[in-house]
Ligand SMILES: Nc1nc2c(ncn2[C@@H]2O[C@H](COP(=O)(O)OP(=O)(O)O)[C@@H](O)[C@H]2O)c(=O)[nH]1
């Protein structure tokens with residue numbers, strides 16, 4: 019994969035936030051030849067990408083997606099990567115989770131690729147999580163809470179138990195397997211160019227692709243992302259005192275980290291998780307306070323943002339999904355210790371204008387989920403293996 023080196027970088031305390039980089043060629047060819055050493059460009063060989071991908075776990079959150087689309091997503095994930103599917107699909111008269119299990123298991127018979135699959139609301143987790151030292155995902159009904167963030171953190175705990183060096187996320191509603199494949203290559207390419215054990219790479223969709231009339235229409239990013247990025251950059255400016263537009267991936271569902279970093283940041287429930295990761299890193303590692311893990315600041319935490327070539331075509335949600343998502347996203351910035359009254363007021367107004375908040379109504383806090391560093395993740399895996407009905411571990 020041939021890819022631009024970042025042209026721009028914001029250095030904030032222990033963070034290096036790189037400006038968006040573009041993929042130049044999906045397959046960059048052999049490194050030898052006239053192109054070698056072009057300034058500002060790197061070519062990561064197929065072999066290097068594959069090496070990194072064999073050290074990667076890919077977590078796929080699922081909720082009532084079309085099983086054919088899910089199978090397409092799996093087909094795009096490189097064979098060597100270990101897949102963890104965390105599903106919150108409904109199990110009523112029609113047991114959607116059972117359909118997913120059949121689909122994935124049938125696919126496994128044909129491809130023999132290692133995977134884990136679990137239902138987010140599995141009752142075994144009600145005991146397993148507190149016993150392992152992480153009760154925070156459990157809700158009032160005694161089961162793991164509904165929510166994308168909760169599913170992703172559960173996936174991270176299992177990835178920690180598996181112990182591979184890198185961990186990434188891929189949404190299960192992506193219609194283009196080639197895009198999925200490119201995202202994982204991008205994760206690997208960014209890891210190969212980084213200089214720290216603490217790395218995050220976030221996919222920056224250049225467009226949201228829609229079908230309008232008889233044609234595709236490429237709209238510059240999603241509505242929620244544009245707005246969240248604006249306020250995330252203003253939050254960053256509260257630290258640096260210089261406004262910038264460097265952050266372009268506040269809502270990136272597709273992102274990856276070293277496991278070492280994944281263990282050292284906090285998360286949030288529902289759709290707050292992706293922007294909250296950034297908020298957490300700004301609060302913890304930008305130098306405004308003494309971080310809990312000083313090694314991260316010493317070695318620096320690198321955040322890459324990469325623009326892929328494939329269009330992003332995913333499931334269209336209902337219209338009310340948008341204001342809810344916006345509220346979950348902006349609440350992470352609104353309730354940040356870095357936000358001041360002026361920023362809070364602007365966020366409130368934005369939410370009111372967008373119909374996501376009534377005047378006078380308060381903005382709920384994101385459901386914060388603590389770091390997973392000291393959790394006995396292997397215990398969770400063992401308890402699931404021994405007594406769960408929804409759990410599959412195929413090696
Ligand atoms: N495990 C799990 N996955 C979820 C949940 N809610 C949504 N997802 C999945 O998360 C991904 C992103 O959700 P989506 O509604 O498409 O949000 P958007 O793409 O950010 O607008 C999809 O793959 C969903 O199937 C949940 O409660 N639990």
Ligand SMILES: [Mg+2]
Pocket residue numbers: 189191332333
């Ligand atoms: Mg989606």
